[in-house]
Amino acid sequence: MWKILVTEKIHPSGLKELRKDPEVELLEKVDMSEEEFFHLVKDVDALVTRSGTSIDKRVLDEAKRLKVVARAGVGVDNIDLDWASRKGVVVINAPTGNTLAATEHTFALLLSICRKLPHGFNDLARGGWNRKAFMGMQLHGKTLLIIGLGRIGSQVAKRAEAFGMEVLAYDPYISARKVEELGVRRALELEGALALADVVTLHTPLTSETKGMIDERTLKAFKKGAILINCARGGLVDEQACADAIREGRLAGAAFDVFSQEPPKNDHPLFAEDIRDRVVLTPHIGANTHEAQSAVSLIIAKNLLAALKGEPYEHA
Ligand code: NAD
Numbered sequence: 659m660w661k662i663l664v665t666e667k668i669h670p671s672g673l674k675e676l677r678k679d680p681e682v683e684l685l686e687k688v689d690m691s692e693e694e695f696f697h698l699v700k701d702v703d704a705l706v707t708r709s710g711t712s713i714d715k716r717v718l719d720e721a722k723r724l725k726v727v728a729r730a731g732v733g734v735d736n737i738d739l740d741w742a743s744r745k746g747v748v749v750i751n752a753p754t755g756n757t758l759a760a761t762e763h764t765f766a767l768l769l770s771i772c773r774k775l776p777h778g779f780n781d782l783a784r785g786g787w788n789r790k791a792f793m794g795m796q797l798h799g800k801t802l803l804i805i806g807l808g809r810i811g812s813q814v815a816k817r818a819e820a821f822g823m824e825v826l827a828y829d830p831y832i833s834a835r836k837v838e839e840l841g842v843r844r845a846l847e848l849e850g851a852l853a854l855a856d857v858v859t860l861h862t863p864l865t866s867e868t869k870g871m872i873d874e875r876t877l878k879a880f881k882k883g884a885i886l887i888n889c890a891r892g893g894l895v896d897e898q899a900c901a902d903a904i905r906e907g908r909l910a911g912a913a914f915d916v917f918s919q920e921p922p923k924n925d926h927p928l929f930a931e932d933i934r935d936r937v938v939l940t941p942h943i944g945a946n947t948h949e950a951q952s953a954v955s956l957i958i959a960k961n962l963l964a965a966l967k968g969e970p971y972e973h974a
């Protein structure tokens with residue numbers, strides 16, 4: 659029997675497939691205490707998680723029977739990949755399941771900040787009718803810099819063109835052919851590209867190389883009055899430096915779905931009262947559509963069973 663521990667809320671579609679397998683014993687334990695988690699993890703063959711469970715050295719050392727960690731999503735930055743590989747633990751993810759959900763959420767953030775949607779709604783709900791206070795920025799004719807032209811970045815590029823935006827992309831790891839196929843302009847150097855963009859959107863994984871790529875120094879390279887969108891990972895941006903740039907008027911605004919610490923604390927720099935009218939924040943819901951969650955869950959179930967049985971499985 660394979661004992662599989664599910665530590666976060668996963669769409670039922672894939673869990674149903676796992677339960678159907680006579681060799682699987684499925685334990686769904688959302689919101690466990692640390693103590694309970696460490697007790698259960700000792701005796702499982704596989705873990706299914708989202709971004710809220712840290713699979714660090716300590717967990718991997720305790721999980722003596724562990725063979726597979728299945729990440730129901732794209733980012734594997736919550737897993738110590740080097741240690742997992744040293745322990746012979748396979749890490750799988752669902753790289754394609756939520757691409758469109760994250761792409762659409764990027765535009766939800768972009769349009770919300772450009773047209774001040776939450777601020778207009780809040781004012782209206784408080785009895786206001788201040789049409790002049792909510793003057794926005796048009797996307798048509800503006801330059802969008804996409805940092806990371808992978809699955810999500812590419813889909814963002816296609817949609818940005820439909821809005822009449824000029825698309826620039828910075829990604830040192832993609833082929834010239836891909837850039838050409840997408841019909842975007844390639845930026846060979848980050849700071850020069852930042853100076854040209856009206857909107858900057860991040861779509862890289864969080865790695866030791868990308869951590870803090872938007873910090874006090876790179877923020878100084880931004881065009882004055884630009885907008886920053888982060889629907890990728892919190893650690894990519896120095897959030898205090900970003901809040902300061904908004905406060906000083908160097909950035910016109912920022913819209914984030916992800917935070918370096920999740921959930922963010924009440925005193926998070928982007929919650930500051932004096933910049934609230936220039937910020938839109940959502941609680942890491944970029945992948946939260948019924949379609950994406952169902953797809954991710956099914957991909958994980960299929961690949962997890964294959965990995966446990968020693969059969970070929972898809973992996974990013
Ligand atoms: P992907 O691997 O297809 O694309 C990532 C791209 O980033 C690649 O093309 C890679 O070459 C590029 N890249 C890597 N290092 C770079 C660097 N230093 N500078 C510029 N580009 C760099 O991944 P994806 O499916 O497009 O997802 C991207 C990230 O989005 C994921 O790693 C995940 O963290 C995040 N994500 C967030 C949500 C959400 O709910 N908000 C949902 C899905 C994915």
Ligand code: MLT
Nearest residue numbers: 708709731732733756945
């Ligand atoms: C991902 O990396 O896929 C996102 O963070 C979304 C998620 O974890 O649900």
